[in-house]
Amino acid sequence: MKIVDIRERSVTLASQMRNASIDFSKMTASVVAIVTDVVRDGKPVVGYGIGSNGRYAQGGILRERLIPRVVEAQPEDLMDETGGNFDPGKVLTCMMQNEKPGGHGDRAVAAAVIDMAMWDIIAKVEEQPLWQIISDRFNGGAHDERVLVYPGGGYYYPGKGLEPLQDEMRGYLDKGYKVVKMKVGGADLDTDLCRIEAVLEVVGDGSNLAVDANGRFSLEDAIAFGNAVAPFGLFWFEEPGDPLDFALQSKLSEHYAGAMATGENLFSLQDARNLILYGGMRPDRDWIQIDPALGYGFSEYLKIDEMLTAQGWSRRKQIPHGGHQLGFNMAAGMQLGGSESYPLVFQPWGGFADDVDIVDGYARPHDTPGIGIELKSTAYRELKTITET
Amino acid sequence: MKIVDIRERSVTLASQMRNASIDFSKMTASVVAIVTDVVRDGKPVVGYGIGSNGRYAQGGILRERLIPRVVEAQPEDLMDETGGNFDPGKVLTCMMQNEKPGGHGDRAVAAAVIDMAMWDIIAKVEEQPLWQIISDRFNGGAHDERVLVYPGGGYYYPGKGLEPLQDEMRGYLDKGYKVVKMKVGGADLDTDLCRIEAVLEVVGDGSNLAVDANGRFSLEDAIAFGNAVAPFGLFWFEEPGDPLDFALQSKLSEHYAGAMATGENLFSLQDARNLILYGGMRPDRDWIQIDPALGYGFSEYLKIDEMLTAQGWSRRKQIPHGGHQLGFNMAAGMQLGGSESYPLVFQPWGGFADDVDIVDGYARPHDTPGIGIELKSTAYRELKTITET
Numbered sequence: 001m002k003i004v005d006i007r008e009r010s011v012t013l014a015s016q017m018r019n020a021s022i023d024f025s026k027m028t029a030s031v032v033a034i035v036t037d038v039v040r041d042g043k044p045v046v047g048y049g050i051g052s053n054g055r056y057a058q059g060g061i062l063r064e065r066l067i068p069r070v071v072e073a074q075p076e077d078l079m080d081e082t083g084g085n086f087d088p089g090k091v092l093t094c095m096m097q098n099e100k101p102g103g104h105g106d107r108a109v110a111a112a113v114i115d116m117a118m119w120d121i122i123a124k125v126e127e128q129p130l131w132q133i134i135s136d137r138f139n140g141g142a143h144d145e146r147v148l149v150y151p152g153g154g155y156y157y158p159g160k161g162l163e164p165l166q167d168e169m170r171g172y173l174d175k176g177y178k179v180v181k182m183k184v185g186g187a188d189l190d191t192d193l194c195r196i197e198a199v200l201e202v203v204g205d206g207s208n209l210a211v212d213a214n215g216r217f218s219l220e221d222a223i224a225f226g227n228a229v230a231p232f233g234l235f236w237f238e239e240p241g242d243p244l245d246f247a248l249q250s251k252l253s254e255h256y257a258g259a260m261a262t263g264e265n266l267f268s269l270q271d272a273r274n275l276i277l278y279g280g281m282r283p284d285r286d287w288i289q290i291d292p293a294l295g296y297g298f299s300e301y302l303k304i305d306e307m308l309t310a311q312g313w314s315r316r317k318q319i320p321h322g323g324h325q326l327g328f329n330m331a332a333g334m335q336l337g338g339s340e341s342y343p344l345v346f347q348p349w350g351g352f353a354d355d356v357d358i359v360d361g362y363a364r365p366h367d368t369p370g371i372g373i374e375l376k377s378t379a380y381r382e383l384k385t386i387t388e389t
Numbered sequence: 390m391k392i393v394d395i396r397e398r399s400v401t402l403a404s405q406m407r408n409a410s411i412d413f414s415k416m417t418a419s420v421v422a423i424v425t426d427v428v429r430d431g432k433p434v435v436g437y438g439i440g441s442n443g444r445y446a447q448g449g450i451l452r453e454r455l456i457p458r459v460v461e462a463q464p465e466d467l468m469d470e471t472g473g474n475f476d477p478g479k480v481l482t483c484m485m486q487n488e489k490p491g492g493h494g495d496r497a498v499a500a501a502v503i504d505m506a507m508w509d510i511i512a513k514v515e516e517q518p519l520w521q522i523i524s525d526r527f528n529g530g531a532h533d534e535r536v537l538v539y540p541g542g543g544y545y546y547p548g549k550g551l552e553p554l555q556d557e558m559r560g561y562l563d564k565g566y567k568v569v570k571m572k573v574g575g576a577d578l579d580t581d582l583c584r585i586e587a588v589l590e591v592v593g594d595g596s597n598l599a600v601d602a603n604g605r606f607s608l609e610d611a612i613a614f615g616n617a618v619a620p621f622g623l624f625w626f627e628e629p630g631d632p633l634d635f636a637l638q639s640k641l642s643e644h645y646a647g648a649m650a651t652g653e654n655l656f657s658l659q660d661a662r663n664l665i666l667y668g669g670m671r672p673d674r675d676w677i678q679i680d681p682a683l684g685y686g687f688s689e690y691l692k693i694d695e696m697l698t699a700q701g702w703s704r705r706k707q708i709p710h711g712g713h714q715l716g717f718n719m720a721a722g723m724q725l726g727g728s729e730s731y732p733l734v735f736q737p738w739g740g741f742a743d744d745v746d747i748v749d750g751y752a753r754p755h756d757t758p759g760i761g762i763e764l765k766s767t768a769y770r771e772l773k774t775i776t777e778t
Contacts, residue, residue, distance in 0.1 A: 021489055021490060022486075022487040022488065022489055023487055026487065027487075055492060056453070056454060057453070058449065060447065060449015060450060060453075061445075061449060063449075064399075064417075064445070064446070064448075064449075065445060097411075098411040098412055098413075098414070098416075100410055100411055100444060100603070100604070101603075101604040101631045101632055101633070102631070102632035102633050102656075102660075103493065103494035103495070103497070103498075103654055103656055103683075104492065104633075105493055105494020105495050105496050105497065105656075106492070106495040108494065214489070214490075215490040215491070242490045242491070242659055244491050244657070244660060245662075247662075247666060265489055265490060265492055266491060267491075267494075268633070270633035271491075271633060273634075274633065274635060274663065274667070277635075277636060278635075278667055294492075
């Protein structure tokens with residue numbers, strides 16, 4: 001049982017949209033296909049990994065450092081104790097050979113794509129959906145029959161007025177979503193308040209609306225924004241300041257009593273632990289959004305989950321960023337708070353299965369082996385070509 | 390006045406040596422040459438940047454993200470207010486367009502190489518050594534006539550016994566060094582203590598010896614090691630634990646009264662500030678080793694310097710990691726505590742000018758325009774070829 005080939009490719013996530021921090025005009029991501037010699041249904045098991053959005057493709061790091069280490073490893077060094085399946089934790093250790101500690105940035109993004117494909121393989125070898133594997137291994141066999149999903153949307157587009165924003169949100173409700181998210185901090189406060197009020201006209205109540213500043217605010221701006229939106233009772237106020245400015249986050253929690261959320265730009269156990277130790281996050285109301293597809297994968301996330309639990313955090317306050325099927329499987333199998341979702345943006349890579357049915361803001365997990373990438377036809381059509389060339 | 394071309398190349402830093410965290414068998418770094426249309430001495434001014442060691446070449450990020458942004462920028466957006474020279478701060482801002490906050494890893498390493506070349510250009514346009522530019526702009530015209538330098542050495546090599554280690558250290562003393570550094574944490578405590586005692590036989594006193602654990606120790610191991618070496622009165626105990634484990638660093642400072650040093654794996658203002666806020670570092674004795682050639686360059690370092698000063702740290706407690714001429718120029722021009730030095734390792738890229746004269750552990754800055762890369766003939770010979778192909 002061994003890895004036969006690892007292929008990577010950069011794909012475009014380009015669009016005209018922007019958040020408060022960046023535009024996506026040249027956004028890319030890495031995708032990988034890992035071919036094994038394990039045969040299921042008469043074909044070799046192939047695992048797929050799709051990079052999350054916002055941090056660009058990592059072809060250089062994949063080709064020059066991470067992939068050669070895995071391909072050159074002894075097969076037995078990548079197996080689990082039974083010898084009947086791979087061990088993604090060992091694959092991650094292998095990828096991180098001769099990598100110094102600290103500096104968890106693009107390297108973490110690159111490793112995460114490989115790790116996602118490895119977990120896809122694990123589940124396909126076992127002929128189980130990944131959420132079932134996660135449930136059995138890490139949640140005592142329990143899982144959720146439905147997962148809270150919310151669309152990450154409400155981006156700024158050139159010339160986009162309030163009506164298109166309302167139309168976008170109406171579209172989410174029509175699809176079955178209940179809680180929606182919109183970007184803030186990319187305009188002045190008055191403009192953003194108008195945008196928020198316009199969306200509230202559609203979604204009805206602040207408890208159905210999360211806002212995301214993408215790390216743009218100073219403490220002063222974050223406090224002013226928080227004061228202005230406090231009466232709305234929003235679902236959460238996300239990434240108010242720089243994701244590493246734990247002092248800002250901590251001070252803001254003294255001013256903003258509503259729920260806050262952050263974590264998508266923290267890519268390691270060490271960074272996540274510092275958020276919990278120094279960021280003043282409140283386990284009774286705040287949300288942790290670490291994205292496994294940006295931060296060394298689900299294999300690293302398991303250590304973060306362990307740390308969060310040890311620090312008194314419920315899994316129900318974890319809600320991974322990224323709107324990918326890995327986060328969705330984790331939410332179902334570990335009974336997390338939910339998962340982000342991208343029904344419209346980052347196509348064809350964002351979003352879940354083609355036939356995913358969203359009812360009252362919840363979606364049901366799939367029942368095919370693996371992460372379920374094959375169920376998203378536009379993405380799968382492109383992914384398949386990686387191993388054909 | 391504009392940038393005509395930016396060329397990058399990956400070079401090898403491979404060797405058989407290792408520290409407690411990694412081996413250098415496949416170590417690489419990026420080097421760049423930035424060609425301008427400014428003419429000095431009848432030739433276009435070319436700036437060179439050499440990546441620091443330990444974090445690999447970053448060709449993918451340079452080619453796909455950072456270099457295109459700079460090359461596609463309007464020339465006036467990269468100029469200083471006088472229009473008579475470039476503004477590296479603006480070049481860094483340009484490189485960081487559409488880059489999300491947080492995740493300061495490989496991207497920071499890539500940006501640093503460009504930034505180094507930009508500062509080389511600044512000084513060459515002004516026909517001054519870089520340390521003079523730094524002195525005039527950021528230190529009220531004051532500078533040091535001599536800079537404390539110490540060799541980063543004492544690595545583990547296969548089969549290297551105590552005698553070769555002592556010979557290595559004798560070699561440093563013969564070259565004029567006084568304080569030397571050796572790796573620890575890559576062997577058991579008893580073995581490392583034997584190695585330390587062997588080196589002390591050569592350098593005479595603990596105040597001439599720094600030790601570097603490269604982030605390897607748990608808190609328990611770090612305390613045990615600290616207790617064992619405390620009687621030696623070492624120059625410093627470097628990077629005892631994971632560079633982002635500020636809680637470990639802080640707790641260790643309650644147990645180890647001697648000087649400690651860390652920072653080489655923190656690549657941004659945000660990470661450096663968190664070290665100062667949460668790491669328990671003591672301004673009266675500890676050392677800050679942020680490496681500008683790994684962390685977005687000298688342009689980012691200036692913000693870190695400002696933060697350190699605001700937090701009550703003397704510039705004399707800053708001593709950049711990396712053994713490169715940028716750190717040396719900074720130490721002379723800003724009157725820092727000194728600079729690391731690599732007379733033996735990472736050749737031909739490590740080390741200073743060929744004719745650098747080290748007396749009593751101090752070296753004198755150069756008097757040619759720029760960083761001084763042309764004064765290191767083996768490196769310059771290879772760098773020149775980048776613009777010739």
